[in-house]
Amino acid sequence: MCNIAGYAGNKQAAPILLEMLRKQELYDGDMSTGVATIHEGKLYYQKVVGNVDNFIKNVDLSLLPGTIGIAHTRPGGAENGIAPHPFISMDKRTALITNGTTPATTYCSKWDEGVDLLDRNGYVFIHQNSNKSGRSPKLSRNGHYANPAEARVHLADYYMKQGKTPTQALALTCPWMYSDNVTVMITENAPDQINLLRTTRPMVCVMEKDETYIATTRFALPEELTVEAFDLPLFYAIAVKCDGITVTKDRMNAEPVMEMTPYTYAESYKRIEALLKSEKAPLYFDQLEFAIGDMRDLWPDNHTCVQHARLVYDLLWQFDREGRLKREIRVQERPDGTRRRYYMWLED
Numbered sequence: 001m002c003n004i005a006g007y008a009g010n011k012q013a014a015p016i017l018l019e020m021l022r023k024q025e026l027y028d029g030d031m032s033t034g035v036a037t038i039h040e041g042k043l044y045y046q047k048v049v050g051n052v053d054n055f056i057k058n059v060d061l062s063l064l065p066g067t068i069g070i071a072h073t074r075p076g077g078a079e080n081g082i083a084p085h086p087f088i089s090m091d092k093r094t095a096l097i098t099n100g101t102t103p104a105t106t107y108c109s110k111w112d113e114g115v116d117l118l119d120r121n122g123y124v125f126i127h128q129n130s131n132k133s134g135r136s137p138k139l140s141r142n143g144h145y146a147n148p149a150e151a152r153v154h155l156a157d158y159y160m161k162q163g164k165t166p167t168q169a170l171a172l173t174c175p176w177m178y179s180d181n182v183t184v185m186i187t188e189n190a191p192d193q194i195n196l197l198r199t200t201r202p203m204v205c206v207m208e209k210d211e212t213y214i215a216t217t218r219f220a221l222p223e224e225l226t227v228e229a230f231d232l233p234l235f236y237a238i239a240v241k242c243d244g245i246t247v248t249k250d251r252m253n254a255e256p257v258m259e260m261t262p263y264t265y266a267e268s269y270k271r272i273e274a275l276l277k278s279e280k281a282p283l284y285f286d287q288l289e290f291a292i293g294d295m296r297d298l299w300p301d302n303h304t305c306v307q308h309a310r311l312v313y314d315l316l317w318q319f320d321r322e323g324r325l326k327r328e329i330r331v332q333e334r335p336d337g338t339r340r341r342y343y344m345w346l347e348d
Contacts, residue, residue: 001285001309002074002085002099003029004184004203005220006194008242009211013037013069014061020213020220021073022052026327027219027316027342028285029073032084036095039066041191045095047084067242070184070194072097075339083127087150089157090124093188096153099216100181100201100309111137114155114176115146123154137177152177156185166195167237171250174199178254180305184214194240196232200257202310204229207244214240217313219320231310257305264298264311271295272315273346282328282343288312319346 005020007013017035033055034047044066046059052073072085086095115125115137127147128139136145152173159169166187174183174197182201186194194214196203206213208227215221218229232238234257237250275291276283283291292298292308299306319325324346332339 001028001216001289002072003027003216003220004097004099004182004214005071005216006069006184006196006214006240007211008068008192008194008240010067010242011211012061012065013067014064016213016222017069017071018052018055019222020215021071024215024217024220025051025073025342027217027313027344029075030342031073031075031340033071033073034085034097035064035069035071036086036088036097036186037064037066037069038186038188038191041188043088043093043095043186043188045086045088047086049084068186068192068194070095070097070186072099074099075341083147083150085149087127087147087153089153089187091157094153094157094160094185095187096149096156096183096185098149098152098181098183100179100199110176110178111135111148111151112140115139115151116141117176118151118154118158121158123158125150125154148177148179152183153185156187160187160189165250166190166193167197167239167248167250170195170197170237171248171252174252175254178252180309182216190239192241195237196240197237197252198232198234199252199254200234200305200307200310202307202313203232205232205240205245206230210242212240212242212244218317219313255305257307258299258301260307260311265314268292268295268298268311269315269318272312273319276319276344276346277348281345282326282330283345284330284341284343285312286341288316288344316344324348 003024007016030051036045085097125146128144155173156169180200182198184196206229239246
């Protein structure tokens, strides 16, 4: 699964963001790395195919000034046809990152309409192709498939150019591109804040001493922080600044998502524990996520989206605190190229 980090504070953001990504690489994502920052009202960004070490080797961090920024790592890059994040608006003023799944379900009912809206308004998709790979929005004009993340940044830009605030723009964008994800954006239109909207993918936050950290998982957070991390709410656009967060009134329209219950945690703990100790182990993150998603009795209502990725990270965090979680990196050979994944198992 792709992992995300964000920082707003009084220190240079890029080194902090890269260290947060490095910690999350041990669970998933290290084949492409991207960072975007804002300094004195101007957007800066860099992205590479490869992990954090490759990024540091090939990118001069002085090209990423500023004390506010976002970062992204994913288990896939240009070598298998997936473009690294962040995605950038046509005017180079907005950077957006996202993670999540794109299954061919009712999530995607408006995707094609969204990219056609952009196409009619002059937006150009750099990342489009004529060969469908997974579920992507389709342009009716030429039948090509566009990258959903690129569509998100164009839609957010489209709404901001109509006078909407960044958080309003996210709340309007995400229903067009509704999926199991979280979307995070910085823009010169509001240079002192990170904007995000979470549907089901995990996103935790810590606020301490005029610094605010956000990340896909608690594994990313600096160890010296003394304040407990908390999960950010669903469906509401959030403004993240150095002095804290604001949960805005800008809410996307979406069906309800089931909150996890004590039963969900307790029962999934036993099942994933058994799976990570079984002959099927070691397993990588997506396999655990799909296993949780298939345990339908943990999610008794028939919701389209459930918080399965958040639950997997919560379980891995608990296993790691117990000192039982083990990891090793393996290379997957796939028709679309090689992919490195961290495989995990439990030892008592």
